[in-house]
Amino acid sequence: MGRFNVFYTILHLCLGAVIFGTNALMAQQDSAPLQTEYLSINDGLSGRQVNDILISRYGTVWFGTENGLNKFDGYDFSIFNQSRSIESAHHISADNIQQLKENKEGDIVIVYQNTISFFDILDPLSGACRKVELLPQTGVKGIPRKINVDNNGDVFVLATTEKEMIVYQFEKNNPFESVVKPLFTLPIETKNRRASIDFLHMINGFFFVNNSLTGLDVFDSSGQKIKHFDKSDFKGKTAPFLYPRHPYFLYQDKFSNVWLSLSSTKGIFKLDPIEMVFMRVKFPEADHFFTKLWEDNSGNLMVAQTAAAGNNPPVEKLFCLTPDGGVNDFSHLTKVSNNILSCKAKDYFKTLFFGIDTGVKIIRNNRTKINTYLAKNLDLDRRGALIRGITDKGGHSIYFSRENNEWYRLNNTFHSLDTLDLRDEESGKPLVFSH
Numbered sequence: 553m554g555r556f557n558v559f560y561t562i563l564h565l566c567l568g569a570v571i572f573g574t575n576a577l578m579a580q581q582d583s584a585p586l587q588t589e590y591l592s593i594n595d596g597l598s599g600r601q602v603n604d605i606l607i608s609r610y611g612t613v614w615f616g617t618e619n620g621l622n623k624f625d626g627y628d629f630s631i632f633n634q635s636r637s638i639e640s641a642h643h644i645s646a647d648n649i650q651q652l653k654e655n656k657e658g659d660i661v662i663v664y665q666n667t668i669s670f671f672d673i674l675d676p677l678s679g680a681c682r683k684v685e686l687l688p689q690t691g692v693k694g695i696p697r698k699i700n701v702d703n704n705g706d707v708f709v710l711a712t713t714e715k716e717m718i719v720y721q722f723e724k725n726n727p728f729e730s731v732v733k734p735l736f737t738l739p740i741e742t743k744n745r746r747a748s749i750d751f752l753h754m755i756n757g758f759f760f761v762n763n764s765l766t767g768l769d770v771f772d773s774s775g776q777k778i779k780h781f782d783k784s785d786f787k788g789k790t791a792p793f794l795y796p797r798h799p800y801f802l803y804q805d806k807f808s809n810v811w812l813s814l815s816s817t818k819g820i821f822k823l824d825p826i827e828m829v830f831m832r833v834k835f836p837e838a839d840h841f842f843t844k845l846w847e848d849n850s851g852n853l854m855v856a857q858t859a860a861a862g863n864n865p866p867v868e869k870l871f872c873l874t875p876d877g878g879v880n881d882f883s884h885l886t887k888v889s890n891n892i893l894s895c896k897a898k899d900y901f902k903t904l905f906f907g908i909d910t911g912v913k914i915i916r917n918n919r920t921k922i923n924t925y926l927a928k929n930l931d932l933d934r935r936g937a938l939i940r941g942i943t944d945k946g947g948h949s950i951y952f953s954r955e956n957n958e959w960y961r962l963n964n965t966f967h968s969l970d971t972l973d974l975r976d977e978e979s980g981k982p983l984v985f986s987h
Contacts (some may be wrong), residue, residue: 553744555942556816558848559601561680561845563730567901568875571638571798582828582910583873586885586888586915586916586917587915587916587917587918588731588888588913588914588916589914590911590912590913590914591911591912591913591914592910592911592912593911595629595911596622596628596629596631597615597617597622597629597827597911597912598617598619598621598622598629598631598633599617599618599619599620599622599647599891600617600618600619600909600910600911601618601785601909602615602616602617602893602894602907602908602911602912603616603617603649603650603651603894603907604616604649604650604651604652604894604895604907605667605894605895605905605907605912606652606653606654606660606896607896607897607898607905608654608657608658608660608676608741609654610676610677612625612676612894613626613905614623614652614660614676615893616649616650616651616652616662617649618647618648618649619633619647619648620632620633620634620644620647620649621633621644621649621652621662621674623676623788630642630680632644632656632674632679633647634646634647634816635647637671637782637883638744640926641846642679643668644662644672644674645662645664645681645683646664646672648664648665648666648667649662649663649664649665650663650664650665651701653701653705654705655673655701655704655705655707655724656704656705656706657705658676659673659674659675659676659703659705660673660674661673661705661707662674663699663701664772668686668696668697668698668699669674669686669687669696670683670684670685670686671683671684671686671699671707671723672684673884678679682706684731685731686709686711686732689714690730690731690732691720691730691731691733692709692711692720692732693711693713693718693731693734694711694712694713694716694718695711695712695713696709696710696711696714696832697710697711697712697749698710698749699752700751700752700753702752702753702754702755702881703755703804703805703806704755706721706722706726706753706755707721707722708720708721708722708751708759709721709722709732710751710761711771712749714736715739715740715754716738716739716740717737717738717739717749717761718734718736718737719734719735719737719738719742719759719775720732720733720739720753720953721733721735735773735774735775736771736775737775738761738771738775744825746803747763747764747766748763748764748798749761749762749764749809750762750798750799750802751940752802752803752804752806752810754808754810755804756808757769757772757773758770758772758773758778759771759772759773759853760802760810760899761797762796762799762802763796764797764798765766765796766795766970767779767780767781767782767795767796768781768796768812770785770828770862778828778856779828781829783795783829783964785828785829785830786821786829786830786832787829787830787831787832787846788819788831788832788834789817789819789821789832790818790819790832790839793819794814794815794816794817795814795817797814797815797816797817798814798815798839799812799813799815800813800814800815800842800843800844800845801813801843801844801845802943803845803847805847805851805853806847806851807875808825808853809822809823810822810825811823811845811853812830813841813842813843816841817838817841818839818841819832819838819839819840819842820832820833820838820842820845820855821833827836833873835871835879837857837869837871837881838987840857840858840859840868840869841857841858841859841860841865842855842856842857842858843856843858843864843865844856844867844892844895846894846895847895847960848896848897848898849897849898849899850898850899850900851875852872852873852874852875852900852901853872853873854870854871854872854873854895854900855870855873856868856869856870856892856912857871861909864891864893864909866890866891867886867890867891867892868883868890869881869883869886870882870883870885870888870892872900872901876956882900882917884918885906885915885917886903888906888915889906889908890912891908891909891910892906892907892908892911893905893907894906896897896908901917902916903915903916903917904917923971949961949962950962951972956975958971958972959971959972959974
């Protein structure tokens, strides 16, 4: 028989024991005190209410408050606000910040609350700020209704007139006259002009447009309607299901998944891009209101469960949704504060920044990240499958089999799992393992 040339160590693990140990570990972690640090106006923060947080590619943390922008280098704050002179390196066009996004060039796009007639683009190194006004003389026809900054930092504007809705894209290399180019125009009925409108630019160039009176539509880059979503396109919904509605969030993550939560409606929905339907996300605590969603730099999502609908209700529980489909209960973090307005981290399993109604909480998460593979739900009468494993010498892969079935290779760096086709070198026949 041919040789299987891998240095190995045999591991015998019972999945039942692993699951029991995991639960015990989580219980210990939840009871352990959290390591936290509190930053407030007493420490130099310009405002109490931290609406958004950005961790830039340069490692600096930016806090957007109701009273200006704060650059934090780990020791001191640098304040950017409207009261400084236009010539100042720390001048921005308004104070009440809603959203911070980083574009491809590393500049920071600043969107303001209750002010959608302009936005800012800030150079984080020089402090130079460019105000982009959305006016007829700069190419915007009608009244700006929404500004959307996609995952690439590209800026899109939705404006409405008496009879139409127009989607524009900001052209950052055109500093004079028209600063936007129209992408497409859609007719709008008079009775729908006062509806709440949200839109999302997709990585593939499509647009989701949600009208609180008519519902959700998806368009291609030319404005051709691809689909209108009606109630039957939301699978797994529970009664009462209120639709059309304004969304708590309509979001596309780093892996192109689209997530939706509708106001006054329980549950989270995830788009099935093949069937073009929204599937209700299932986990034990899914039948509640979820009013906020944030994403860390690693692609983990944090969703906030609240007892009631509304703007910024107290957070009851937090769940971290990992790219591999895992759901982690992070409700122990609400011990720090349940008035969470924003949440950011390089990795939610490590150090987090909570923007709250009185400042910033910096938290060292004590929850160990556990990745599960080939797992099945077990009851008390069912024993877990036996896992046999071997690791390669000095590499990043783990080799294992499930009882006497197929062998697998787990890349522990990228968490990818491959089935191995093991054959005899001489005969070419599959290898059979008896024990």
